[in-house]
Amino acid sequence: MTLDAQGTDATDRAGLNGQAPRCDHIDQLPQVQYGPAECKECLTLDRPxxxxxVCLICGWVACSDDSQGGHAxxxxxxTDHPVVxxxxxxxxxxxxxVHRRTV
Structure with missing residues (x-):
């Protein structure tokens, strides 16, 4: 067993050899219904x-960082909803x- 700094078992959170530790946020994702396939803010501003x-906590749909608005x-x-x-x-x-990486 491998213990982390808090003395808890870190083995379950570890990724494969050479990978970053597992993101605990994905274990907390509820079942959500996605909103419409559109960015409401971009539509309001008439931007593509x-x-x-999609936010995997609440289902909110918004544009990505490579879009002009970056509304996601x-x-x-x-909201502090961490995973999209x-x-x-x-x-x-x-x-x-939160971890600034794919999970």
């Missing part, structure tokens, strides 16, 4: 978006804003 992300990050900064996924079909990509 590059890619849409703004949602994280306002892309709305692209068949993608398993998820991003944790």
């Amino acid at each position: 978006w590059t890619r849409l992300l 990050r703004a949602h994280y900064e306002e 996924a892309t709305l692209e079909s068949r993608s398993t990509w998820r991003w944790c804003y």
Whole structure:
């Protein structure tokens, strides 16, 4: 057993050899219904978006950082909801804003 600085078992949180530790935020994700496939803020401002992300805590859909608005990050900064996924079909990509990496 490997203990972390707090004396708890760190083995369960470890990734594969050479990978970053497991993100505990993905263990806390509820089942959510996604909002419409649009960025409401960009629609209001009449701006296009590059890619849409969905908040995996509440289902809010907003544009990604590579869009002009970056409204998904703004949602994280306002709510502290840490994990988003892309709305692209068949993608398993998820991003944790807290750890600043894919999970």
